[in-house]
Amino acid sequence: MTGSVEIxxxxxxxxxxxxxxxILVGLLAYRVTSNLSDYxxxxxxxxxxxxALSAGASDMSGWLLLGLPGAVxxxxxxxxxxxxxxxxxxxxxxxxxxxxxxxFTAAARDSITIPAYFENRxxxxxxxxxxxxxxxxxxxxxFYTSAGLVAAGTLFEGTFGIDYxxxxxxxxxxxxxxxxxxxxxxxxxxxxxxxxLMFVALVLVPVITIMNLGGWTETSQMVAQINPxxxxxxHDITLFGIISLMAWGLGYFGQPHVLARFxxxxxxxxxxxxxxxxxxxxxxxxxxxxxxGFAGIAYFGESGLANPETVFILLIQALFNPWVAGCxxxxxxxxxxxxxxxxxxxxxxxxxxxxxxxxxxxGASDTELVWIGRGTVLGIGVLATLxxxxxxxxxxxxxSYAWAGFGAAFGPVIILSVFWRGMNRNxxxxxxxxxxxxVLIWERYEGGLFDMYEILPGxxxxxxxxxxxxxxxxxxxxxxxxxxDEVQRAQxxx
Amino acid sequence: xxxxxxxxxxxxxxVPMPLxxxxxxxxLLRHSLRRHG
Numbered sequence: 234m235t236g237s238v239e240i241x242x243x244x245x246x247x248x249x250x251x252x253x254x255x256i257l258v259g260l261l262a263y264r265v266t267s268n269l270s271d272y273x274x275x276x277x278x279x280x281x282x283x284x285a286l287s288a289g290a291s292d293m294s295g296w297l298l299l300g301l302p303g304a305v306x307x308x309x310x311x312x313x314x315x316x317x318x319x320x321x322x323x324x325x326x327x328x329x330x331x332x333x334x335x336x337f338t339a340a341a342r343d344s345i346t347i348p349a350y351f352e353n354r355x356x357x358x359x360x361x362x363x364x365x366x367x368x369x370x371x372x373x374x375x376f377y378t379s380a381g382l383v384a385a386g387t388l389f390e391g392t393f394g395i396d397y398x399x400x401x402x403x404x405x406x407x408x409x410x411x412x413x414x415x416x417x418x419x420x421x422x423x424x425x426x427x428x429x430l431m432f433v434a435l436v437l438v439p440v441i442t443i444m445n446l447g448g449w450t451e452t453s454q455m456v457a458q459i460n461p462x463x464x465x466x467x468h469d470i471t472l473f474g475i476i477s478l479m480a481w482g483l484g485y486f487g488q489p490h491v492l493a494r495f496x497x498x499x500x501x502x503x504x505x506x507x508x509x510x511x512x513x514x515x516x517x518x519x520x521x522x523x524x525x526g527f528a529g530i531a532y533f534g535e536s537g538l539a540n541p542e543t544v545f546i547l548l549i550q551a552l553f554n555p556w557v558a559g560c561x562x563x564x565x566x567x568x569x570x571x572x573x574x575x576x577x578x579x580x581x582x583x584x585x586x587x588x589x590x591x592x593x594x595x596g597a598s599d600t601e602l603v604w605i606g607r608g609t610v611l612g613i614g615v616l617a618t619l620x621x622x623x624x625x626x627x628x629x630x631x632x633s634y635a636w637a638g639f640g641a642a643f644g645p646v647i648i649l650s651v652f653w654r655g656m657n658r659n660x661x662x663x664x665x666x667x668x669x670x671x672v673l674i675w676e677r678y679e680g681g682l683f684d685m686y687e688i689l690p691g692x693x694x695x696x697x698x699x700x701x702x703x704x705x706x707x708x709x710x711x712x713x714x715x716x717x718d719e720v721q722r723a724q725x726x727x
Numbered sequence: 728x729x730x731x732x733x734x735x736x737x738x739x740x741x742v743p744m745p746l747x748x749x750x751x752x753x754x755l756l757r758h759s760l761r762r763h764g
Binding site for chain 1: 729730735736739740745747748750754755758759760
């Protein structure tokens with residue numbers, strides 16, 4: 234008995250140290266945050282490394298250490314396609330959108346949120362673009378954040394036997410404290426630490442597990458005896474299924490919490506280095522997650538696990554001394570927190586920058602706006618926590634729904650806004666509405682084509698809508714064309 | 728009997744994702760050569 238108490242003490246102690254470190258980073262960021270642009274976008278002064286790891290850690294939620302290893306453990310290497318699709322999407326986003334979006338958002342009246350960028354880029358004097366896109370962000374992110382909190386609460390309940398409500402309250406409180414105090418810089422700096430933790434855990438756990446099993450050859454021979462289908466990426470999956478998994482990669486172009494990192498980087502010239510760091514981090518992390526699930530098949534044998542998603546945590550507890558295990562379990566928490574905090578801050582900016590400052594108090598002082606920003610972080614955080622208190626399966630299903638919603642509603646609009654000179658406000662509005670509606674409707678039907686992940690039809694139809702409706706109404710103004718040409722020229726000259 | 732990953736699985740595991748890392752490395756090198764070269 235004393236043994237397990239001792240182990241639990243070591244685990245809890247390392248976790249508490251980790252949580253205190255996050256709050257200290259929040260305090261540090263608090264001291265250098267003086268206006269709303271600092272609070273929402275860090276005053277556009279992120280370095281390449283911070284921007285890269287912050288984009289990666291914000292994007293990769295607890296799914297990377299729970300869901301993906303669990304899926305490979307349960308089904309085998311046919312889960313490879315989602316990793317391939319995600320990496321291609323993230324690469325294309327860094328390669329073709331990042332630098333252009335950084336330049337265009339600065340040129341379009343220094344827009345610090347996606348809704349502000351849409352309004353300013355397309356000279357929308359009706360505010361419809363801004364209101365609609367801010368509402369899309371508020372609705373999808375409140376649920377998305379809530380799903381992350383459910384994952385955090387469940388993790389602690391399962392690992393430590395702590396009461397779900399208590400775990401949820403502690404987790405939410407820590408995230409709220411550092412996000413509320415330090416805003417974007419606190420979120421990005423903690424993301425950096427959390428990204429490093431995730432990277433270390435995703436290298437260490439599969440390597441130690443495979444060594445413990447006697448090496449790679451022995452591991453795959455054991456898997457071959459237990460579940461030979463797991464060795465084949467084409468086992469038990471159709472081309473339709475492969476396309477559906479790879480379509481997840483289309484989501485990147487429209488995720489506001491990832492795009493914010495592009496907008497916040499110090500200069501467009503920092504992007505090539507950030508892209509290399511970001512893609513390397515992601516590929517190593519995804520390999521580590523898949524290998525952990527694969528080695529888990531061999532380690533836990535045929536008796537199997539009741540819940541495949543616990544494979545990463547059970548391997549940590551089985552193979553590492555309690556103090557190291559504490560750091561590695563902190564990495565799972567880090568993956569969850571680094572996503573929640575970024576989404577929370579984007580949601581808060583939709584209220585503070587896109588509603589409060591834009592419609593109610595355009596002349597408000599910096600101090601007032603920052604405190605309004607903090608108030609909205611608190612409000613949305615409390616709402617998401619209340620939603621997470623009574624979780625049903627529906628909350629977790631909402632993650633793939635929200636990912637598709639952002640990907641289809643914002644993705645095509647973002648891409649075409651930085652590539653197509655002839656796009657106008659009507660095209661942008663039609664793209665957002667068509668993308669969101671297609672995802673909403675497609676998800677409700679089953680059978681045949683409707684079994685395809687809804688992001689693909691949403692993305693395609695939104696793109697068509699932009700081309701079609703940009704022909705309606707006024708074309709781009711002379712002012713818009715001049716701005717577009719100036720940014721294009723700067724982009725070409727590098 | 729199959730005792731390791733199938734050949735096609737090795738290919739799709741070891742080609743696309745590392746290739747993207749290499750592409751981003753090359754574009755970084757090209758960028759820094761253009762800047763400092």
